[in-house]
Amino acid sequence: MRITVTVDGTKFTDDVEPRQLLVHYLRERLGKVGTVVGCDTSNCGACTVHLDGHSVKSCSVLAVQADGCEVTTIEGLARDGNLHPVQRAFHDNHALQCGFCTPGMIMQSIDLLADNPDPDEKAVREGLEGNLCRCTGYQNIVRAVRDAAAQMQGGAGPEAEQVAGAPATAGGTQ
């Protein structure tokens, strides 16, 4: 089947197998390997991306279902050399260790903040329930999301993905 999808601002038209998962289309066809596969039962959330502005587990969406849609992945968040405030907050709060869950965790956090711009701790924990992390015990992830909420103040939502506030050079180490 032929599909046309806009991913991180670039339009692609491709023939895909009807059974191909969106995450495999992103990784194998488009080379968007920033989005990863952590399980095969949609429990871990590592593959979370935004489909028309809302978070989806891209292992549970067929590529053909994304026809005509806009997809944003972790690779499309930083704009003009500026990190998204949630990316910045994950760095500042040491909300990642191995970093494998991080792309999904960040994409889900942005979606959570779009729904609730000022979540309390419980709301963050429940909002991230579908994303597993094995390294951090979640404490610093919760802290990062609340920190990002404070930074973003006016609220998130899909527009937030266009927002730029922080320089892209994390820790001046690049």
Added chain:
Amino acid sequence: MTATMEPEVGKSRRRKEDARLITGRTRWTDNLTLPGLLHMAVLRSPMAHARITNIDASAAKDMPGVHAVFTGADLAGEQGSLPCAWPITEDMKSPDAPSIAVDKVNFAGEIVAIVVARSAYEAADALEAIDVDYDDLPVVLDMAAAVEDGADLVHEELGTNKSATWIFDSGAAGTGGDVDAAIAGSEVVIERTYRQQRLIPAFMEPRSFMCDPTGDQITLWSSTQIPHILRFLLAAQLGVPEHKIRVIAPDVGGGFGGKLQVTPEDFLTFLVARRLGKPVKYTESRSESLLSGHHGRDQIQKLTLSAKRDGTVTGLKVELLADMGAYLRLVSPGVPILGAFMFNAIYKFPAYKFVCTNVFTNKVPTDAYRGAGRPEATYAIERLMDELAAELDMDPMAVREKNWIAHEEFPFTTVCGLTYDSGNYEAATAKAMELFGYDALRAEQKERRDRGDSVQLGIGISTFTEMCGLAPSRVLGSLAYGAGGWEHAAIRMLPTGKVEVVTGSSPHGQGHETAWSQIVADQLGVPFEDVEVLHGDTQSSHKGMDTYGSRSLTVGAMAVVAATDKVKAKAAKIAAHMLEAGEDDVEFQAGSFRVRGTGAEAKGVSIQDVALAVFAAHDLPDGVEPNLDSEATFDPENFSFPHGTHLCAVEVDTETGRTTIRKYVCVDDIGKVVNPLIVEGQVHGGLAQGIAQALFEEAVHDESGTLTTGTLADYLVPSAADLPTFTTDRTETPATSNVLGVKGVGEAGTIASTPAVVNAVVDAIRHFGVNDVQMPCTPMRVWQAINTGQTDAGGLGDEAGGGLGSMNVTDTSGGQQ
């Protein structure tokens, strides 16, 4: 650069590693590709114990895109055996461990056939076209039954399911008294049997392997913790010249011991790529990972503790059965032995005996999982101390205090013969008790109990220690381990004064790049940003023993420090020449060499100046080579012994059996700290895994040996909603065994937290006559304990977490999540 430069060590530096991880510019093995890359898929046995009578792969070979199909027979001549590096006794029984089964399978999940195709989808399709005929054999699952006379055997040729029995007896070793005499003559004897359930490391990145055989040197990318050990064992086991192998561990997404392995998939990706002469990649699915990556824990612990009526302990006897699963993997037999020296923990036992029998079953092999042996030991002793307190009607902290090593007694040689170099259990405990509000919580507990509240409060203590920093090579030798415990590092001084640090440690989330940069910045007086850390590639970091056992900082970073010392010694000669002074007259401080006694304002030569002078090499002292680069290998003389006091308050709903952690406080003493932010993160994650063992996780096999917790819907890795916010703090007693005074933190949280939580659960419901709840303390088990006195409610294969695989179809209420 001035002499007042603020030290980097001790700063909460944000991590260098993060930049690529938060933007998706990562190099997980599965992200990598090569021209003409082929994809491998494997067929795994659904049978736990069976003979393979026939494999028909002809249809699979004809499927579109399929390049090749292999069975065990095709690879039998070259696959050798997977290695076991730890023959714990001279008579240890160890079966050959094929990477692909040839004529018999010994656990469900073992590989029986391989497809190599153009794409992963086509490879997976072709697996479905392979027919395998099996003849069932009796399945051995229960390790206690497996060691009985006449039991069915996993490996007929061995004649027994016992692999080895390993004994430590303080009476025989001369490190303590005779434990049987101590028990016979004691006023109080506590006997308990505890079960360490089987766990799955469940790192987030499924394992992936890619092999490029097209050059003269074969390159294997592997999501491994141990690229150096893997290279050596590929050479040793497959007969490939070592210099013709390069192993790269690129970004690795967690390990927790689960990637401390030389796996069937490493060997098979290598062998198949070599056979085809084309690059091949294999990436496991999560289900495959849970089903075939090694598991952890799985012990039955029979324990006898003797004491006086005043609470003074007099003896401890430990009799273990440890489930090895179907084969001995890399360090499987040694995992319980790592616990042998830790059952006595921080307490002054005068007599101790440890007997461990390793047992084969038709289950997934077990091996290291975060803590490896030490969580099991810590769980046993910390549970027993609570039981002793209950028996004597003493406060559980008072019993501990009566028996622990007082801070003025260090260094202290234990009943196992280990010398604990430093510690202060009083200080950590005092701080933890204050942060916790111990007395107020005890008062509330009493009030709720008196009132008969349906929600009862329980308080659990764990005053743990561990031995880490694996390991002094001589000690490993005495335990018959197959290698040393040293670590290697090198420093390369670049002409512009920037520094490359080569380390044999192989990080997979710990933050070595940041921590090593901080250490080297201080040692050489260069900016943090000027240091680059190279690791995980046998081409760039050719020598190493890799990362596990909380060893990177206490061993690996010591090699880094030793290498910087050599750089400075080389640079001093040249700097003295540049300053026209004698070598003995110059000193190095904050990055510059100066003539001694001239003060910080005097003319100095920075290490960067020296690096440039060496690059030019126009004017060096006679006989000095134009090279500051240095390497060092460090072998520790002793383990390090972090300790801490962990306090947990739980609320148990006695009507539903549900446990909720209300408060968790830990004060850890890990010696000097390089980066407090990273340390805190390590503790958080460790706590989560230890709590998960106490409350959520268990790998369950059904009666036919099928893993019923084969998805993350069934194997309950906790989510953010399942865990509390932790209160973490530290006390600092520097280790005396290394120059930085560090002890290691990777495993502390996991080791300490499990007994703290279970002690709290039992404490909440002890007044119902309960003295144990088997892990994981699910609502069902807790409710059963309250209402029937059963402590092992559920039984084998009956109560897997509560997810999909364990759901009873007639009872759609499922489980607790």
